[in-house]
Amino acid sequence: MDDFLNASVIIANFILIPGLAYGSQLALGALGVTLVFSVLRFSNIAHGETMAAGAMFTLLFTWWFKSMSISIEPFPTAILALPFATVLAACLCLITDVSIYRYYRKVKAEPAIYIIVSVGVMFVYSGFIRFLIGPNDRQMSDGQRFLFKAREFKNLTGLNEGLAIKTSQVISISSAFVAVGVLFWFLKHTRTGKSMRAFSDNEDLALLSGINPERVVLVCWIITAILATLAGSLYGLDKSFRPFVFMQLLLPIFAAAIVGGFGNPVGAIVGGFIIAFSELFVTFAYKRVLTYILPESLAPNSLTQFLSTDYKIAVSFVILVLVLLIKPKGIFSQENS
């Protein structure tokens, strides 16, 4: 029994918890991308930088609060800064929309043009971020870093293997679930949410039934900004804030959105977790897990790793290619969409 527990603790410590935390960060990011895609009908390449900008605002507010010695121990100060940062991020998105995207909506630009425009916006954002805060790596988390540490867990349970849970991981997972819940409630049960879904399903019909398109666009950007700030800040809390990394995050985020089916919110969330876990499961060395659960004669000598971590990045893209080959509209697509 102890052996089985030890094996499960290893899986929980090295796969389950990090995967859930990274997966929720990706899911929040993919949700933002998918929302812009379904309402505004373009792939927002600038979303990674929107996340970075949101995280930057959170960091700036965190510093400001710290300088006034406001804190909410044992939670990180960043949580307190989040609402304020969201407001700034929403302003940024709306300014961008009014000054740039609105024109392309008016001339009914091709999706390809939109993508190029958003690439341009991405570069402007990343320049803006580096101008304001610089390219360096910065620590966002403060307060209590761990819920419990690996050593404490070992002493408490008497098991050989330790389990560490970071405050940032718990916050990531729980706030992702809350945010997703609120978003679905909003889309399903409020008038604005319903009009957004209508607009996304059929623009012309929505316009005919008297839905104000500018209002839908406005709400869409505000929700996107909230999701991006949340995703960026949670990522920054869990790891650290480094502007360059957010551009790299764009790839797994888009992979997650596409795997789940572009434009499908449930798909985006599931896609986020698929991408996060596939990397971990395939490159994990199962030697110690197997040593615990198998009889001694069958215990492996090698590391029993399917793939070296060198191929980690390839894993999510193999999944992406497979999904595009077998079910091009994503695993959550309905036939009629």
Place this chain on the structure above:
Amino acid sequence: MKKFTMALVVSLFSSGAVADDVKLGIIFGFTGPIESLTPPMAAAAEMAMKEVTDSGSFLNGSAVTAVRADSTCIDAGAATTAAERLISAEGISAIVGADCSGVTIAVLQNTAMAKGMVMISPSATSPALSDMEDNGLFFRTAPSDAREGYVVAEMLMEKGYKSVALTYTNNDYGKGLADAIQSSFKSMNGSITIVTAHEEGKGDYSAEVGALAQAGGDLLVVAGYLDQGGKMIIQGSLDAGSFDTFFLPGGMIGDSLPAAIGSDLDGSFGVVAGTDSPGATMMAELVGAELGPFVGESYDAAALIMLAMQAANSTSSADFSKKVMDVANAPGEKIYPGELGKAMKILASGGDIDYVGASAVELIGSGESAGNYREILVSGAKNTTVGYR
């Protein structure tokens, strides 16, 4: 055309007038990926030549002049042509260079060996050059990358770590260093539980941390960069409770790492290129600025050539190539930067010298710098120097 002819006549005339001139070729990448590094390197080599000329005691008062040529750092063809030109058209007696490992190998194999010309490179660090056939003509004042691997393995063994995990940043530097650590450590009967690469700037390192943790080991060697993946892996391993102690090679030594991770890093140790020899400080005073990369090594490369010539009393490569190791190593009087004139006098009177120079030169093996390394111990969330080797 007229001007060109005149220039040609003048140059022919002038080179005829000072027959005792010794010419040394400087083949560095004045264009290409390291073009920002090479001007101060070449200036340092020329400074050594001027110092020797000014002393008036080099080969009965001969002057040494430099002829520069462009190695491009990456284009082997261009570097070989440049070396050909220096040897056949300019009549140089030896080569200071080349700089990057690839072009250095090309010049050595295609030109220097064919013409029997001594080459001393200040900056080629590829391990491949250690065992390469060179007819005793090639030397370098930079250590081989393999040397750091050996030093790392030696330190691990001395501290009693027999089983370690290893992760490296996925580029030439990381891979080369990881290979060197692995082969040295295994030859000392150490065991490496896993060798895994990590990419820089990725969003998440849980997979690497997980694989390393499962392989286990007494310590984790992180051959990466302190501000990027290396830091994330150390942080992740500490958070998951899989490793407590880390070995930090050169790329991981810097103030920002212990500052970011804090007291959890205490007890980890590492190594970085560095010397406590007074030569480096003296060289910086001579240059009047902080020394850039390979500047001291360039001065030393030029100095070694001229000292060997003086010791052999000949500018022919066949004669003085045998003297390079003698002047570079003990026994003899220690020679620091700015003391080349003194060294020339000692050698002229039949004495012995041990050239230390700016980079604490000690040639080992087939004629490469042993390299000098600073041992680092992290304590009180700060890097502290605990010794040199």
